[in-house]
């Protein structure tokens with residue numbers, strides 16, 4: 098049969114098969130929902146659980162510090178996707194992952210994915226309490242040690258200009274985070290310009306972008322970031338969402354000590370809650386253990402932070418969430434982030450599993466399930482606000498991140 102199909106029809110066939118498979122599992126009620134139906138976020142009222150979640154938090158200070166831009170570059174956004182993400186034949190797993198990502202962001206099949214992403218995002222933000230904002234990430238290309246862009250190994254690129262333009266268009270709802278590769282010859286000028294144009298942080302994904310945070314090539318970038326007092330949000334630990342250069346060792350949280358040595362405030366994304374890395378003694382340990390040890394180390398107290406995005410995904414250990422809840426001494430250095438649109442990939446997060454582990458009350462399931470299919474931002478927020486272990490929940494201050502990024 099395959100010889101009879103053109104590349105395009107093969108692509109459509111695979112897309113249909115993947116969707117059909119997902120749809121089929123959804124119709125069997127014993128299975129969790131898989132497809133996000135992208136329901137109208139205006140149709141849900143505020144439950145008692147959600148009302149309680151906002152107690153003690155001023156929405157004006159609520160900035161979700163970890164939100165991704167999804168798109169295909171079918172507008173003038175400048176976004177580029179590699180064939181890894183768009184070719185079902187060469188890279189079936191990445192392709193299906195990418196479909197799930199698009200579905201979570203509700204970009205639809207209109208052929209106008211960039212625009213659909215923004216429409217959905219703004220429809221969601223519109224029904225957040227007044228003042229609440231999402232911080233949107235640009236995503237720089239892979240660069241080599243010579244400072245040149247490496248287009249072949251770049252899986253995904255979102256220009257700073259695009260992230261900035263969205264924040265400019267919706268200043269009451271969006272902030273933007275620049276992404277600048279520190280090996281670029283113009284990295285210092287780029288950083289200065291980004292700060293001038295209102296960027297609130299710098300976003301890195303070292304393993305995918307090919308950044309070794311311990312490289313001397315980063316020094317000028319660090320010094321400028323410290324001088325301008327702009328934090329770097331960098332992934333630590335394993336990264337599942339994107340494929341590319343994949344130099345896994347670069348995401349070892351210990352490598353970020355070089356940035357802190359130069360005085361940069363570093364936010365370890367997801368608190369390095371997944372994967373293993375090599376410690377200073379050459380032993381393989383959990384990345385989260387390295388993050389924890391650094392959080393405990395007095396010398397990094399002014400510089401090391403963690404964002405709590407993605408910690409509720411099924412592929413994280415429940416022990417990590419328990420530790421983050423009960424280590425209350427860390428709470429003034431934890432920052433709220435969702436990892437939107439991952440929060441809209443329904444099978445990735447199970448409220449029920451938190452009930453089974455004793456971190457969530459049974460009666461929270463129903464309001465959370467409703468939120469999950471209508472509003473991934475409110476779902477993630479209310480879930481994290483409702484988690485409790487040994488009487489400890491996440492402190493209010495974690496959810497008021499504005500002051501940290503406005504310093």
Ligand SMILES: [Zn+2]
Pocket residue numbers: 163165436
């Ligand atoms: Zn992320």
